[in-house]
Amino acid sequence: MPKFLLKRWHGYPVIALFALAVVFAGVLTYYQWVIGLACFLLLAIVLYLIMKGESSFQDDLGEYISTLSHRIKKVGEEALMEMPIGIILYDEDFKIEWANPFMAAWVEEESFIGHSLNLVSEELVPYIKSDAREEIILLKSRKFEVHFKKEDRLLYFFDVTDKIEVERLYEEEQPSLGIIFLDNYDEVTQGLDDQFRSHINSKVTSILNKWASDYGVFLKRTSSDRFLAIFNQRILSELEKNRFAVLDEVRESTGKDNVPLTLSIGVGMGTADLPELGALAQSSLDLALGRGGDQVAIKQQSGKVRFYGGKTNPVEKRTRVRARVISHAMSELVVDSDKVIIMGHKSPDMDAIGSAMGILKVAQVNGKDGYIVLDTSDLDTGVNRLINEVKGTESLWKYFITPEEALEMATNDTLLVVVDTHKPSMVIEERLLTKLDHVVVIDHHRRGEEFIADPVLVYMEPYASSTAELVTELLEYQPKRLKMRMLEATALLAGIIVDTKSFTLRTGSRTFDAASYLRAHGADTILVQRFLKEDLQTYNKRSKLIENAKMYKKGIVISKAEPEEQCNQVLIAQAADILLSMNGVAASFVIAKRHDQKISISARSLGDVNVQMIMEGLGGGGHLTNAACQLENETLITAEEKLKAVINEYFEGGEEE
Numbered sequence: 001m002p003k004f005l006l007k008r009w010h011g012y013p014v015i016a017l018f019a020l021a022v023v024f025a026g027v028l029t030y031y032q033w034v035i036g037l038a039c040f041l042l043l044a045i046v047l048y049l050i051m052k053g054e055s056s057f058q059d060d061l062g063e064y065i066s067t068l069s070h071r072i073k074k075v076g077e078e079a080l081m082e083m084p085i086g087i088i089l090y091d092e093d094f095k096i097e098w099a100n101p102f103m104a105a106w107v108e109e110e111s112f113i114g115h116s117l118n119l120v121s122e123e124l125v126p127y128i129k130s131d132a133r134e135e136i137i138l139l140k141s142r143k144f145e146v147h148f149k150k151e152d153r154l155l156y157f158f159d160v161t162d163k164i165e166v167e168r169l170y171e172e173e174q175p176s177l178g179i180i181f182l183d184n185y186d187e188v189t190q191g192l193d194d195q196f197r198s199h200i201n202s203k204v205t206s207i208l209n210k211w212a213s214d215y216g217v218f219l220k221r222t223s224s225d226r227f228l229a230i231f232n233q234r235i236l237s238e239l240e241k242n243r244f245a246v247l248d249e250v251r252e253s254t255g256k257d258n259v260p261l262t263l264s265i266g267v268g269m270g271t272a273d274l275p276e277l278g279a280l281a282q283s284s285l286d287l288a289l290g291r292g293g294d295q296v297a298i299k300q301q302s303g304k305v306r307f308y309g310g311k312t313n314p315v316e317k318r319t320r321v322r323a324r325v326i327s328h329a330m331s332e333l334v335v336d337s338d339k340v341i342i343m344g345h346k347s348p349d350m351d352a353i354g355s356a357m358g359i360l361k362v363a364q365v366n367g368k369d370g371y372i373v374l375d376t377s378d379l380d381t382g383v384n385r386l387i388n389e390v391k392g393t394e395s396l397w398k399y400f401i402t403p404e405e406a407l408e409m410a411t412n413d414t415l416l417v418v419v420d421t422h423k424p425s426m427v428i429e430e431r432l433l434t435k436l437d438h439v440v441v442i443d444h445h446r447r448g449e450e451f452i453a454d455p456v457l458v459y460m461e462p463y464a465s466s467t468a469e470l471v472t473e474l475l476e477y478q479p480k481r482l483k484m485r486m487l488e489a490t491a492l493l494a495g496i497i498v499d500t501k502s503f504t505l506r507t508g509s510r511t512f513d514a515a516s517y518l519r520a521h522g523a524d525t526i527l528v529q530r531f532l533k534e535d536l537q538t539y540n541k542r543s544k545l546i547e548n549a550k551m552y553k554k555g556i557v558i559s560k561a562e563p564e565e566q567c568n569q570v571l572i573a574q575a576a577d578i579l580l581s582m583n584g585v586a587a588s589f590v591i592a593k594r595h596d597q598k599i600s601i602s603a604r605s606l607g608d609v610n611v612q613m614i615m616e617g618l619g620g621g622g623h624l625t626n627a628a629c630q631l632e633n634e635t636l637i638t639a640e641e642k643l644k645a646v647i648n649e650y651f652e653g654g655e656e657e
Helices: 003-008 014-031 033-082 124-129 161-172 185-189 194-215 233-241 246-255 274-290 320-335 350-365 381-391 403-409 431-435 467-476 486-499 509-520 525-531 536-547 569-580 611-616 636-650
Strands: 085-090 096-099 134-139 142-149 154-159 175-182 218-223 226-232 263-269 295-300 305-309 340-343 370-373 415-419 438-443 457-460 550-553 556-560 587-593 599-605 626-631
Touching: 014 033, 124 142, 142 161, 161 233, 175 233, 175 274, 185 194, 194 218, 194 226, 194 233, 194 246, 226 233, 233 263, 246 263, 246 305, 263 274, 274 295, 274 305, 320 350, 320 438, 320 457, 320 467, 340 350, 340 403, 350 370, 350 381, 350 415, 350 467, 350 486, 370 403, 381 486, 381 525, 403 431, 415 431, 438 467, 467 486, 467 509, 486 509, 486 525, 536 569, 550 636, 556 569, 556 636, 569 587, 569 599, 587 636, 599 611, 599 636, 611 626, 611 636
Parallel strands: 263 295, 340 370, 340 415, 415 438, 438 457, 556 587
Antiparallel strands: 085 096, 085 154, 134 142, 142 154, 175 226, 175 263, 218 226, 295 305, 550 556, 587 599, 599 626
């Protein structure tokens, strides 16, 4: 049987059929030899025709393949020589072995075969040595995307200048929405006569209109204290380069009239969906106002937030009406729960413990049991003294529980109150946040990007000296008359004293009112001083930190602990406070290793330098004048380098002194 039959009719029983036909013809020949011979003759003719057809098919197929091969070869040659794609072959020493005409046209040398790839671009060899698969390089003001085929020592160059330009234009024309809010318009203009109010109004409007005109922003006033601004990404980039100088201009201009108006701006960006853009802008404004105002918050669709401004101390805006409303809301939430669990931040200070004990009293006066979550292995000396005092009062100590006990006793009806922090990563037991649906946040820090999800009640006042001050005001407005223990009132007072540095920083009239209330309820100032006493070893450690201080810039002092030295958070903060009291120091930064091997940085200022923004650049946060951060997997040296880089960025690249 011919092989071509097997190839042409693969899968059919050709051999069996042909053999059957031969057998049949043989049988016929035995009985009827004439018919048999005719059958054999017919089979021979069929076989001949099949072989001739197959031969013709093979000839046609060969001719077709030959023509197709020629055409493919021709197309390949034309692609190599004429298509607008650059091709370079290089040897082991990164020297050019061959290049197509398109690539040759982009190299100034007439003959560059044998020259180094650096002749084309000095970026090529480093990219080849790296793990790069494709990169963008610049050739004669045109941008080329280079694809690296390292196994073949081959480079492809694609001109992507127009593509990149279209992408750039698309990004620049993306819409952004801003909501501008006059932070304290109602408070400042209250009591002013109509003529002076009109003068201030006209001055602010004129500044904003000029700002909008200079940058090409569409500005529309929507109310007496609110404006709507529409611009694109290109304009927003220019505003960021200028660090939203309009904030300073409005503050300084109105300040000359003794009317310190400030702006807060919330910006939404990163999406073409206008309702979502509006929601991002409003969320950004809420965030800026929650941080004390006089600043810009820019929120992207991804949730990332950038801040500008915030150079002034927030003006106290909270009212006793708000404190009373929050206090009554707290009472209702407590009454509707089966129990209250109170939790502060890791390594709790006097403010966290004192405010937690105050919320415990709120729960008890409303007829509910309250429990304070405490990790006794993570306490500093002062807080340890307070806790030891609490242990001596069994009726109070029984309400302090471990994180594990809190997780066991928590139910769907349990109310969780987080005090002195609003960041999930900083609470003592983060699992409680996911287990419980009813969460209340009470804090005096400026709001950061990280925030506890879906709280039922938020009482955040960056104008307050401490969380203990806020909790004390809530106690004042509880519906039932309460009787505080001396130790509870003392713990709250200790929290206020520590956070205000004995009423010298961030102290308002309401701070003294809260202290007076606590003193009237038996707070012992002598006991507070006992809690705050320190031993000689701690004093020497702090003195060593102060001794290591060096002036980095005018008014900026940085102190770094010895590599082998381990300090607690309170000691680091105390060193920063003392450095701030030195002559000529506007801001102080202290870097030291903690016992948990994290690098801690405490920052303090007198208000001219926003240490909160500097610490946020390192992942931390705090207040304008009081902030900190913790760095993991860093050394003291690298932490200092990062700190200096952020300080330089804050001062827009000022020279070191």
